[in-house]
Amino acid sequence: MSGEPEPLVLKFGGASFVSPGAHRVIARHVASRLAGRAAEQLSDRAADRVLTGNAGPRGGRSSARVVVVVSAVAGETDRLSVQMRAVSPDPDRELLAAALMTGEIVNVALMTAALRDAGLAAHALTAADTGFVGMGEPHHADLVEIDAAALEKAAEPGRVVVVPGGQAIGLDGRPVMLGRNSSDLSAIAAAAALGAPGCEIFSNSPGICTADPQLVPDARTLARIDYDTMMAMSRHGAKVLHHSAVAWAARHGVEIRCRSLLPDGRWHSVVGAADGSAGAGRGGVVVVHRTGAVWTGAAVRVRALREDPARLGPDVVVVDEAAPDGAAAGAAVEAAGRDAGVTHLVLADVLRDLTADGLRRADLRLVTTMFPDGRLDLRLVPPSEVTAVARAQHRLVTGN
Template sequence: MSLIVQKFGGTSVGTIERIQAVARRVLSTVQSGHQVVVVVSAMGKSTDVLVDMARQITGEPDPREMDMLLTTGEQVSIALLTMALQELGQSAVSMTGWQAGITTEEVHTKARITQIDPTPLRDALAKGKVVIVAGFQGISSDGQITTLGRGGSDTTAVALAAALQADRCEIYTDVDGVYTADPRIVSSARKLPYISYDEMLELATLGAGVLHPRAVECAKQHRVSLTVRSSFGTEEGTMIGEESNMEQGLVVSGIAHDKSVAKITVADMPAKLNAMSRLFATLAEEHINVDVIVQSAYEANTTNVSFSVSGEEVKRTLDVLLKHREELEFGYAVAEEDLAKVSIVGAGMITNPGVAARMFTCLAEAGVEIKMVSTSEIKVSCVIPLAQMEAAVRSLHTSFGLDAKEAAMVYGV
């Protein structure tokens, strides 16, 4: 008897009717002879509602209390889905992250999983139960409830699949696979039947919302067989695994975008050998993720450094810099907001020179201003004005030959 881990996102369980539909799909999997562990997110936009409620009370909610608040969303979903399965005659039990044996770092709002004790899950499976686990959450070694960050339910599912040595992990979402671009922006985007771990990791890291980056990272590390499918249809999804062998004709596999980017410039820093290390070590200690970095000489003894952060991290980043201004010895720091990042990703870029030049030419012809650039072996990213993002994505998609003949399908709302 094989073991399957299935994950259903917020859209998939957004209403009672959709929860009941998920229950029928899970039951069908059980009736096909499989053991099943299900990971679910909070219903629909309920997490956003909880965040909004907190911000009506305070502009800077305490991270511990935010974790206490946000974990309630998934607990609603697991209880309702368990009831729906029981109503269909299937034995099932719900478990929070900590009841499922998930231990995390002692960090609130964006903790990483440190270990999983699968004993509670295996015990329930041995009794013929479907186990419904709350995604996105765990418990630290000192007994504090923690969350894995937005989108962390994907990571929960893959980590459980690895710990249980499941035969496969299925991620159910509102699109029927991984597309060459967001179908909501590029109607001619097409579904990829197969994509490599490395390409998917780049796409997820660069803004493709279909999978959480840490989930892909975990799947690659533990060689978890991963499939992305639609909750609302029966179409074949996208398989994610070792090196891609089905799309080798493509130099670029997909276009990703991130519409919440800000550029921070730290000016008049001393031109010392350790200036950069001190700056980014300080930001790292505050758990601020930095992406694109550009350094430019200003005068003989000073330098300017610009870097990109999430748009949600602007105020906190500036606060941290101001707090450490004296020890970092810089003149001033400014932020430029309302920016986005567009990226091209593809394993074929390794052996095909001139891809970056083609991207820059495409953006120039579309009248898109490039503010920052970052590259790796299989991706090129450009930070651009947010207002030009959609035009840039569509132009790049066409330029690299990714357009399909038929419009892409998007399910749900």
């Protein structure tokens, strides 16, 4: 019954802060969670006193380690990017990163102020305080290491620390961005550093669904989904969680617990290790890559590009037009490497230009169907046909 309580790691994305007074609502939620934990601790201490005769510590404040990870307010990063490019159309990457990271820095200060007003001992952290180490371009680095001691020192028991999402320290000691939409990765890294079994991700999404509910009204929310299936969904266009964040969670055994935005705070989906329970298996999912840029060209040219991953970026799906019924496994690059035939590349990075490499942009969208046996059916269709194809494939794979 005794011992330090489980760390609490909560992440709030940009959409969480759009409503008036959102920071105060979130602060009250955190305070309420900690008050509940304090009551549990007092109950445990009372039981300890009965069993051991030890009076033990008293008081109504939880001794849990608490980390609140925040993104920039929705739209702020885009605004900063436009402002920077209005001054310099092609700014140096370290300057671009420095400008974009101010969105999270400002929101950390706002969230910390709201938490203090709610009566909590809150402390604002910088990227250097987290112990997260990044490597790569300053505006799009990869998380390569976690110095757990740094966050353990900052997140003292009974204190709430507020962390800027998607930020780390580069090998030269300067702050770097971990790419867009990487606050989930920061929350998972924080949970791993503190030894927490899970982290809670608050968003306006209805959890992990069998299809995009905006396209397929009959889509079901999955109560549980395994890491591998979630990573495959992400690589093929699902926007709920990025596959690099899920990979870190799988590596460190951190459950990702998806919840609705406050004040409802309802549980939706849990991403974790496959356990054989109902709803935790593979397949039965349709994913639409609604924003990916599709490039088409001769297979021999695509093969040459694939030998230089830096030209394409990390998030690429290869689709071989010659595959039966438009289907192809994304991992079967060799099948797309013939000198004859046409191959398509679907890039998450819509700003990359492959015209100089002999490819042309195609006005197509990728629809991926994941079957229960692990098969993938990849179809490139015109935008006007996306909804009909997604619904038909969803009926095929789920029976709904």
